[in-house]
Amino acid sequence: MSTSPSTSASDGAPEIDERTKRRAFIICVAVAALTILDLSKVNVGLPSIEASLGAGPSELQSIVAGYALAFGLALVPAGRIGDIASRRTMFLIGVSLFTLTSLACALAPNTTFLLIFRFLQGIAAGIQMPQVIGLLQQLFQGAERARAFGTFGATIGLSTAFGPTIGGLLIFVGGEQDGWRLLFWMNIPLGIALLFFAARLLPRKQMAPSGPADLDPVGIALLGGAILTLMLPFVLTTGGPTDDPRRWFFLIGAVAFAAAFTLWEHRYADRGKTPVVRFALFKLGSYRNGLLIATAYFAALPATFLLTTLYLQQGLGLQAVFAGMVTIPFALVSAVTASIGGRLVEKRGRSLVVTGLAVVLVGFGLAVLAATLSPRELTPWLMAAALAVAGLGGGFVISPNQTLTLADVPVSEGGVAGSMGQLGQRIGTAIGVAAASSTFFSTLYAEGGGSDAGLAIYHDSYRNGLLVSLSLIAVALVLGIFDLRQRVKAA
Structure with a gap:
């Protein structure tokens, strides 16, 4: 049943007319797409950056990893x-900073400047993304919210899958030497337009948070330390012989920071103040299980696209723009099924997500078979068909899981709850990409691969790397089945 403005008001949120809601929703989804695109489209520009600025392997790794790391650090605070001040204001700050840092990246005269502004761009992404989730929670309730998250999930899937294609096309237009600058120039007119419409159309009022409105700077600092030390060893993992094994000692720091954060937050709450993260949210089975499923799924999805692009470019010798096109069927099919999933989730619930994960597992398995067993001239076409199968299930995962995860979360906690979900996705991405890509490259190095490596070596590398992704999808599937059983018992 459609939720009217009066229904929204009965939930404690300010009344917002339907026309304003639709316009604000379009702005939110567009900003989410722009944010996620920068996680994937820059990957295909690394050879161009190397040729233009003379960046080395560690610097290229940092250009990708710095964005993801900064993204994760900024999300929760x-x-x-x-939540406690103004989602609209934070949204405008995030979009403004994202646009300015994109301009700085496009004009970067050397690698050092690019690294600095790429990190700041990640912080901007981490500022604007939780506001998107919080605003969707604020604007929509009930079945309307499910449909909204259906479209949102379709957008995330499209952005993730289309990123390599868009990046490859811009490199093709701009040339190998300076084509990478177009990856950042693209954000500037889009950011300015979104900033203009956001300032005019986003709601100025929001539901006040329950309880005291504290920022808890000590808790923010401790959580930041835990995120930094957890993600850092994974974003520094390349699978090459120069990887420093001492990087794993950062995980000891992650455990120490996490323990200190948990202890501080409990004591902070006992003093009658509001902590950074309400641990009571994790008592909600729908929220806790949904976060775990999303973390495992996003550990597998970007890693799969990255390895597929590497295999097609390095193994089969396809140009970046054509390698990126192989992922288009996944994007298109998942967009359709995400929209359908948004309508079915109220009726099918967690079983819809479980079905989707099973189909994704089959589709990615078929991609491995197509890459390693088919004739070379047919491989890209068969891999595209396999990814279409995976996309059929993928649309039933992201948006329905998002809806189920936030279904029982109060609207006043929508921003921080959504940011914890995004944080789980970013941590999952860092771990999954590190595990899958290091497996890919370690196999390549172990079998004597290099610029003149034979296709058989790339077959082995791709297969071994994708086995990591398939294992992570299997973990998400097991978690989904566990949550489904819990819901059946509760019913």
Whole structure:
């Protein structure tokens, strides 16, 4: 049943007319797409950056990893500030900073400047993304919210899958030497337009948070330390012989920071103040299980696209733009099924997500078979068909899981709850990409691969790397079945 403005008001949220809601929704989804695109489209520009600025392997790794790391660091505090102050204001700050840092990246005269502004761009992404989730929670309720998250999930899937294609096309247009600058120039007119419409159309009022409105700077610092030390060893993992094994000692720091954060937050709450993260949220089975499923799924999805692009470019010798096109069927099919999933999730619930994960597992398995067993001239076409199968299930995962995860979360906690979900996805991405890509490259190095490596070596590398992704999808599937059984018992 459609939710009217009066229904929204009965939930404690300010009344918002339907026309304003639709326009604000379009802005939110567009910003989410722009944010996620920068996680994937820059990957295909690394050879161009190397040729233009003379960047080395560690610097290229940092250009990708720095964005993801900064993204993860900013998510939770930005979500908390948006919840207690103004999501609209934080949204405008995030989009403004994202646009300015994109301009700085496009004009970067050397690698050092690019690294610095790429990190700042990641912080901007971490500021704006939790506001998107919080605003969707604020704007929609009930079945309307499910449909909204259906479209949102379709957008995330399209952005993730289309990123390599868009990046490859811009490199093709701009040339190998300076084509990478177009990856950042693209954000500037889009960012300015979104900033203009956001300032005019986003709601100025929001539901006040329950309880005291504290920022808890000590808790934010401790959580930041835990995120940094957890993600850092994974984003520094390349699978090459120069990887420093001492990087794993950072995980000891992650455990120490996490323990200190948990202890501080409990004591902070006992003093009658509001902590950064309400641990009571994790008592909600729908929220806790949904976060775990999303973390495992996003550990597998970007890693799969990255390895597929590497295999097609390095193994089969396809140009970046054509390698990126192989992922288009996944994007298109998942967009359709995500929209359908948004309508079915109220009726099918967690079983829809479980079905989707099973189909994704089959589709990615078929991609491995197509890559390693088919004739070379047919491989890209068969891999595209396999990814279409995976996309059929993928649309039933992201948006329905998002809806189920936030279904029982109060609207006033929407920003921080959504940012924790995004944080789980970013951590999952860092771990999954590190595990899958290091497996890919370690197999390549172990079998004597290099610029003149034979296709058989790339077969082995791709197969071994994709086995990591398939294992992570299997973990998400097991978690989904566990949550489904819990819901059946509760019913």
